[in-house]
Amino acid sequence: MASLTSPFVSPILLLLASNVFMTVAWYGHLKFKAAPLVTVVLVSWGIAFFEYCLAVPANRIGHAVYSAAELKTIQEVITLLVFAVFSVVVLKEQLSWNHAIGFALIAAGAFFIFQGRTA
Known part of the structure; x- marks a missing residue:
């Protein structure tokens, strides 16, 4: 089993954490529609800073x-998974069959990206 600090595993964990921040930054403000736009932009930028602090090392490693x-x-793929959970749990939006088909097509695309991998 690969260690959590392995260059195969740690980028995935870092990207998972960064996507939680990204999703909150991009979509969390939808729960606060009365807040001024300038406020939600500045708060989103602050949250996105932490996303970048995780995403950049994830890609470097x-x-x-x-x-x-x-x-x-x-x-x-991580973004879609995190967003789907966020959408249902936080925004209380339902996912339907067309979402499932769209996600499946993206998963198929991911499958093909990794075909022929030499490492």
């Missing part, structure tokens, strides 16, 4: 073992 395209694919 991960590029030792993953291609840039693979890292981006990992990030996008």
Whole structure:
């Protein structure tokens, strides 16, 4: 089993954490529609700072073992998973069959990105 500090595992964990911050920064303000736009922009920027503090090291560490395209694919799949949970739990929005099909197509794309991987 790979260690949590492995260059194969740690980028995934860092990207997972960064995507939680990103999702809160991008979509959390939707729960506060009465707040002034300038306020939610500034708060979102503050939250996004922590996302970058995790995403940049994730990509730096991960590029030792993953291609840039693979890292981006990992990030996008994590983003969808985090967003889906956030959307249902925080925003109380339902996911439907068309969301499931769209996510499945993205998962198929991710599958093809990793085909032919030499490492």
